[in-house]
Amino acid sequence: MSIKTINDLEIYNISYQLALEVFHLTKCFPKEELYSLTDQIRRSSRSVAMNIREGYAKRTYQNIFIRHLLDSLGSSEETRGWLNFAKDFNYISEEMFVKLDQSYDKLNSKIFSLVSNWKS
Numbered sequence: 001m002s003i004k005t006i007n008d009l010e011i012y013n014i015s016y017q018l019a020l021e022v023f024h025l026t027k028c029f030p031k032e033e034l035y036s037l038t039d040q041i042r043r044s045s046r047s048v049a050m051n052i053r054e055g056y057a058k059r060t061y062q063n064i065f066i067r068h069l070l071d072s073l074g075s076s077e078e079t080r081g082w083l084n085f086a087k088d089f090n091y092i093s094e095e096m097f098v099k100l101d102q103s104y105d106k107l108n109s110k111i112f113s114l115v116s117n118w119k120s
Contacts, residue, residue: 041082047075
């Protein structure tokens with residue numbers, strides 16, 4: 001399958017959907033977490049998708065695209081860390097944590113695979 005637009009890139013679609021899930025999940029976080037955990041996890045989850053999108057726009061420069069993909073991996077791991085806090089603070093269930101953590105782990109594998117195999 002050829003990639004003609006950002007919407008053809010599976011990792012972008014997955015990361016975007018995960019960011020939406022995180023957003024909806026955080027709506028029930030306590031108000032005192034609004035400017036710390038809630039804001040941070042929303043930002044990092046969105047950053048995964050936006051780094052992929054920005055890198056894709058610059059894909060003719062292979063090193064720049066790969067750098068953005070690596071940045072998206074960093075944001076993904078940051079999100080996983082915030083999810084750990086949310087679980088440990090009992091803001092999300094163990095089951096929800098495992099589901100999202102596994103989803104981010106699979107996404108990271110796909111991003112890393114693309115980093116390893118991308119050709120402009």
